[in-house]
Amino acid sequence: MAEQLEEVTVHLTNQKVQFTGMSKSNPDRPIAFDYKPPIGDGQGYNGLELLLMSLSGCSATAIAFLLRKMGKEISGLKVSAKGVRRDQPPIKFEKIFLEFIVNSKDTKDADILKAIQLAEGSVCPVWQMVKGNVEVKAEYKIVAS
């Protein structure tokens, strides 16, 4: 089976916990990471925000792709993701809420429900990788435009 390799590097940039990260395919788009004070200075994304971003981007990509494959017109797609974090170790999200706002003239409830189900079931790899460890709830809204 052919496999693909993705690679990223992060490195420390101050004497606290600020890091800069980039990937091989995006050397000109560094991402700044930091933790909130007093541990860090809050000058960047924290790891959990980036996890939310990764899940949002992945699920949005999957849903747009699936709806277009079903012959639907998608003129815009927005995802708001909220993660509820435990404050006791192990620190992690207990619950993630994903809200998809789809701009489409011809997408119906049944179409988007099917797309969300497929994204969750197999098409969105990030969703697969958090399965069983976090409860992910999806909601949607269709805007006819």
Place this chain on the structure above:
Amino acid sequence: MAEVLEVVVHSTDQKLGYSGVAKSNPPIIMDYTPPLGDGQGYMPLELLLMSLAYCSGGTLSLLLKRMGKSVTAVSVNAKGIRRDHHPTSFTKIFLEFSLHSQDAGNVDVQKAIKTAEESVCAVWHMLKGNVEIVTEYKIVAS
């Protein structure tokens, strides 16, 4: 009390370009490889690797400092091996830590990695059981 973190991601073109943001940080540009996208941004899977690399690297440096060790530089290289059909998730992630320290020994680093994995690094926890994560480290005396 639980804390809520929030990000918003919106489409930027008629293919698979997205832009995402949290708090007042600069937006992150996402895209998918051609022909589905234009390859002009991060793939969500790269962001997942980066999230894990930062979470584990930051935790490691913090834990070592708490153990009274000096840490002058840290870099984390993360590689993810992806399945080529759906779900195209990672089957394995390799994390390679490179630590610059004059006084951290193997035992210290191994202990810090174990603590990060078991309780402190939140992203690691959320991948547990679903992806095999293999760690390596190198201590550079400087």
